[in-house]
Amino acid sequence: AAPAKQRIALEDKKIVHPVGKRLVELALKKQSNLIASADLITTEEIIDFANKVGEHIVALKLHSDIIQDFSDNLIVELKKVAREKEFLLFEDRKFGDIGNTQELQFKKSIYKISDWADLVTVHPIGGLESLKVFENTGVITIVEMSSKGTLTDDYYFTKAINVSEESGNVLGAVAQRQIPDNLLLFTPGVNISSTGDNKGQQYNTPELVFKNYHTDFMIVGRGIYKAADVKTAAKEYQTLGWISYLQSLND
Numbered sequence: 062a063a064p065a066k067q068r069i070a071l072e073d074k075k076i077v078h079p080v081g082k083r084l085v086e087l088a089l090k091k092q093s094n095l096i097a098s099a100d101l102i103t104t105e106e107i108i109d110f111a112n113k114v115g116e117h118i119v120a121l122k123l124h125s126d127i128i129q130d131f132s133d134n135l136i137v138e139l140k141k142v143a144r145e146k147e148f149l150l151f152e153d154r155k156f157g158d159i160g161n162t163q164e165l166q167f168k169k170s171i172y173k174i175s176d177w178a179d180l181v182t183v184h185p186i187g188g189l190e191s192l193k194v195f196e197n198t199g200v201i202t203i204v205e206m207s208s209k210g211t212l213t214d215d216y217y218f219t220k221a222i223n224v225s226e227e228s229g230n231v232l233g234a235v236a237q238r239q240i241p242d243n244l245l246l247f248t249p250g251v252n253i254s255s256t257g258d259n260k261g262q263q264y265n266t267p268e269l270v271f272k273n274y275h276t277d278f279m280i281v282g283r284g285i286y287k288a289a290d291v292k293t294a295a296k297e298y299q300t301l302g303w304i305s306y307l308q309s310l311n312d
């Protein structure tokens with residue numbers, strides 16, 4: 062769908078959550094709206110990847126529960142790289158339970174997500190109060206998915222946005238369309254050389270998501286970590302993402 066109105070520049074967005082503010086600050090400083098998804102399964106691969114792409118990204122997105130040798134040491138090392146290269150740590154946990162269970166998963170699992178994640182994803186399906194447990198960690202709600210046949214229809218999207226706007230914990234949402242300006246928009250399903258996989262993923266280009274959806278941050282997985290030269294690929298996505306964002310300001 063065509064965007065309703067001119068997009069708001071990152072610096073003009075009224076983001077109140079401290080983690081959201083930090084993300085915007087990093088984007089402007091690094092001229093990057095790129096979040097790399099490190100869907101890698103060993104500590105060695107993840108640390109190597111973080112070092113290579115770190116200067117080009119504003120956040121590194123992880124799925125801790127796919128890491129075969131997950132340990133506190135991985136987090137210690139990742140925090141070091143994140144501090145040095147200035148990016149946030151984003152755990153794509155997709156919580157989706159009652160508040161009490163989410164709190165246990167967030168604070169008590171072996172992953173100790175609450176100790177290190179700057180950002181976490183949550184399905185707002187449990188309702189407004191279920192989001193309280195994330196305290197000062199930045200919550201990104203999933204209001205729409207990128208995969209073919211997702212159940213996140215217009216009705217769900219509208220209700221999920223309402224919950225996101227009402228909760229003080231939420232700084233933004235994941236979607237494949239424009240969302241209200243007081244939330245940051247995160248869009249996965251971005252790839253410049255593929256239109257999808259054979260498991261339902263659907264890809265758009267950076268140009269399309271910044272122009273049509275008014276995305277603030279694009280999330281790229283295989284487009285970068287499967288590239289022969291991940292550093293060059295990250296730089297390429299960073300440049301293309303930033304140019305597409307700047308162009309979308311003039312549309």
Ligand code: 5IU
Nearest residue numbers: 098203205206207235249250281282283
């Ligand atoms: N991701 C999506 N689509 C979604 C949501 C999350 O692709 O709607 I919510 C995640 C899954 C994966 C990354 O970790 O973003 C995209 O990876 P690829 O660029 O490799 O498809």
